Amino acid sequence: MAENIFYTFLNENSVFTDKSKISPHYAPEKLPFRDEQIKDLSLWLSPVLKKAKPHNIFVYGKVGTGKTTVVRHVMSQLELFAKDQHLPLLPVYLNCRNYQTKYTVLVYCVQLFYPDQNFFGYSRSFIYDKFLTYIKENKINFVVVLDEIDKIKDKEIDDLIYTLTRANDELEGGSVSIIGISNNLFFKNNLDSRTKSSLCEQEAVYPPYNAEELRAILNQRIDLAFKKDVVSDSAINVAAAIAAKESGDARRAVMLLLRAGEIADIKGHTKVTDKEVYEAKEKVEQEVMKSMVLTLPIQLQLVLFAIAQGSLKPKGVIGLTGQYMETNILHSGEIYDKYCALCNKYSEKAVTIRWFREYINELETYGFISTTISGKGVKGNTTLIRLGIDAQTIIDLLKSEFSE
DNA sequence: CCTCCACAGGAAGCGCAGGAGT
DNA sequence: ACTCCTGCGCTTCCTGTGGAGG
Numbered sequence: 001m002a003e004n005i006f007y008t009f010l011n012e013n014s015v016f017t018d019k020s021k022i023s024p025h026y027a028p029e030k031l032p033f034r035d036e037q038i039k040d041l042s043l044w045l046s047p048v049l050k051k052a053k054p055h056n057i058f059v060y061g062k063v064g065t066g067k068t069t070v071v072r073h074v075m076s077q078l079e080l081f082a083k084d085q086h087l088p089l090l091p092v093y094l095n096c097r098n099y100q101t102k103y104t105v106l107v108y109c110v111q112l113f114y115p116d117q118n119f120f121g122y123s124r125s126f127i128y129d130k131f132l133t134y135i136k137e138n139k140i141n142f143v144v145v146l147d148e149i150d151k152i153k154d155k156e157i158d159d160l161i162y163t164l165t166r167a168n169d170e171l172e173g174g175s176v177s178i179i180g181i182s183n184n185l186f187f188k189n190n191l192d193s194r195t196k197s198s199l200c201e202q203e204a205v206y207p208p209y210n211a212e213e214l215r216a217i218l219n220q221r222i223d224l225a226f227k228k229d230v231v232s233d234s235a236i237n238v239a240a241a242i243a244a245k246e247s248g249d250a251r252r253a254v255m256l257l258l259r260a261g262e263i264a265d266i267k268g269h270t271k272v273t274d275k276e277v278y279e280a281k282e283k284v285e286q287e288v289m290k291s292m293v294l295t296l297p298i299q300l301q302l303v304l305f306a307i308a309q310g311s312l313k314p315k316g317v318i319g320l321t322g323q324y325m326e327t328n329i330l331h332s333g334e335i336y337d338k339y340c341a342l343c344n345k346y347s348e349k350a351v352t353i354r355w356f357r358e359y360i361n362e363l364e365t366y367g368f369i370s371t372t373i374s375g376k377g378v379k380g381n382t383t384l385i386r387l388g389i390d391a392q393t394i395i396d397l398l399k400s401e402f403s404e
Numbered sequence: 405c406c407t408c409c410a411c412a413g414g415a416a417g418c419g420c421a422g423g424a425g426t
Numbered sequence: 427a428c429t430c431c432t433g434c435g436c437t438t439c440c441t442g443t444g445g446a447g448g
Contacts (some may be wrong), residue, residue: 044448190427332410333411335412350435352436352438353411354413354436357411357413373412373444373445374410374411374445375445375446378446379409379410379411379444380408380409380410380411380444380445381409381410381411381412381442381443382411383412399412
């Protein structure tokens with residue numbers, strides 16, 4: 001692919017040599033700072049080498065700590081080894097975001113067993129039966145990786161784990177094991193105690209990377225993805241520092257450098273410096289903010305719209321003392337009036353003031369606004385609202401949203 | 405000190421949608 | 427297919443709070 005003349009043409013003016021190597025989806029051959037985790041995982045899975053049932057494993061840690069990458073890495077190594085040694089291992093990876101119920105998970109597995117048949121629409125018991133039969137007949141050690149296991153619907157999770165573990169009681173040959181991956185640290189607490197003990201036979205917590213580790217990870221990727229010496233040390237340091245500060249997410253650090261490189265390309269720069277990284281950070285944050293605003297329910301958008309409008313213009317009202325009032329701090333009462341006016345304008349039904357207060361609280365938890373309780377100088381007891389983001393951006397965004 | 409104002413936020417209940425049970 | 431139940435978004439009603447002003 002790289003031989004294509006257009007690639008060289010593209011590369012000539014780019015800071016990248018192979019952009020895909022710095023995409024968050026790329027899994028490098030070597031996983032730095034995860035030796036211990038890799039060792040543990042392979043140890044727990046090693047019973048398959050004796051055709052026995054490996055442990056159930058629960059892996060958790062924050063976003064971007066390498067959980068999925070490590071598990072997939074170890075699983076693919078194991079798969080290769082098993083193939084080589086003719087071991088009856090069948091590993092399966094699936095992301096529970098796409099398979100949220102026991103039924104869909106089992107259908108997915110059965111579909112793998114019998115690729116040329118279609119199992120959608122069959123009854124639960126039929127699917128379960130097929131599932132067991134295949135494992136029994138082929139005496140396989142079946143290992144299913146359930147990534148983002150916390151995405152499985154509330155009541156389904158206990159049932160799914162129970163079904164999969166109980167399968168082992170009905171099997172004479174072969175086995176079923178589960179590797180659960182979650183970035184929700186509290187997921188385990190909501191499980192039924194029996195589910196918890198069977199799923200968490202072995203547990204691994206993946207710690208966030210610190211700035212130094214992130215730097216090393218970035219350097220490894222930079223060698224693969226960028227031309228030599230185009231990324232400055234300061235850029236690496238800044239990207240690592242930003243990601244370390246925000247919970248040690250390697251994916252975030254990598255993403256920042258990718259964006260910074262793209263910005264350098266657009267500008268026609270031959271170097272990526274800390275400036276581009278900061279710019280990339282701004283850009284990403286803006287994008288996140290915009291998509292958050294646009295995916296807000298319409299009522300919350302209207303409340304935010306009202307706050308943005310109120311924040312924009314200085315009131316210009318001269319108080320009794322002759323001083324200008326605070327310009328961008330707003331009282332909840334006046335925002336409610338503005339909100340009602342906006343509802344009227346766009347023919348939406350306004351909620352009552354009680355529920356409006358809940359909306360205000362919600363917007364605060366999303367971080368769009370910050371609120372304080374009024375003190376001296378304000379009559380009564382009211383919430384003062386300050387917009388945490390640029391008012392004009394919000395207004396432009398929502399104006400086009402509402403005028404279709 | 406009392407009253408009024410401008411709210412905050414708890415409690416109860418209502419209408420509706422969607423899932424469970426039969 | 428039917429009812430029953432439950433959770434959600436919301437309204438109504440209510441009590442509490444703290445500064446301003448007489």
